[in-house]
Amino acid sequence: MSLPMAAQEALNVFEQAAGWEQRARLLMQWGERLAPLSEEEKSESNRVHGCESQVWLVAEQQDGQWRFKGASDARIIRGLLALLLVRIEGLSSAELAQLDLPAWFNQLGLGRQLSPSRSNGLNAVLQRMSQLAAGA
Structure with a gap:
């Protein structure tokens, strides 16, 4: 399965990072790219349960493809969320259900x-995405 353009860009950038410190900085920079959620979007109904940090997820479907927005109160989680969002951009519900999250982060x-x-939290986010996609 080919990667969306932004995911390929992320992969290129992270492959060139020398060591964890540089990756951690990159992760936080990617987190800053997340579009902020409004206070209404940070509602209990949009909160992802199963994360130690506060994480919110908003979904909308456009032309049969899913668009997700997310936010977190934790900087590392925001970065991981941003990297998850670029990876799933434009996937169908079926493709979303088949995504191998650990392989992407590896x-x-x-x-x-x-x-x-953190792994459990990200899996909770992915499960929530699948639920939202399946329930549409």
Whole structure:
């Protein structure tokens, strides 16, 4: 499966990073790219449960493709969320359900840095995306 353009860009940037410190800085920079959510969008109904940090996810479907927006109160999680969002951009519900999240973060060189709680949180985000996509 080919990567969306922004995901390919992320992959290129992260592959060139020398070591974890540089990747961590990149991660936070990617987190800054997330479009801010309004206070209304940061509602309890948009909150993703299963994350230690506060994470909100908003979904809309345009021309059969899913568009997600997300936010978190934690900088590292914001970066991971941004990288997840560029990876799933434009995927169908079926493609979303088949996404191998650990493989994507391993490609970025971030797999080893994902603590179990962060991994669980990201999986909770992906599950929430799938639920939203399936329930449309």
